[in-house]
Amino acid sequence: MRNRLNNKRINGAALEMIMRDVLDGMTGFTHEACSGSETGRMEILAVEEAVNTAPERINVIPFPGRSRKP
Numbered sequence: 001m002r003n004r005l006n007n008k009r010i011n012g013a014a015l016e017m018i019m020r021d022v023l024d025g026m027t028g029f030t031h032e033a034c035s036g037s038e039t040g041r042m043e044i045l046a047v048e049e050a051v052n053t054a055p056e057r058i059n060v061i062p063f064p065g066r067s068r069k070p
Contacts, residue, residue, distance in 0.1 A: 010018065
């Protein structure tokens with residue numbers, strides 16, 4: 001099935017309505033997520049040591065530029 005929206009753009013009022021819907025959704029989500037919290041209070045749930053899974057290797061790439069020779 002071919003997508004009828006290929007190479008189409010959403011402009012003007014339609015784009016603004018979509019953006020407003022997204023912002024309203026974000027506002028509603030944050031309101032619901034934060035409704036039981038208190039301002040200025042934070043509860044620490046756990047303290048764990050960070051695990052570094054990246055190998056400790058450095059690959060220095062010289063920056064091309066002017067020679068330091070006078």
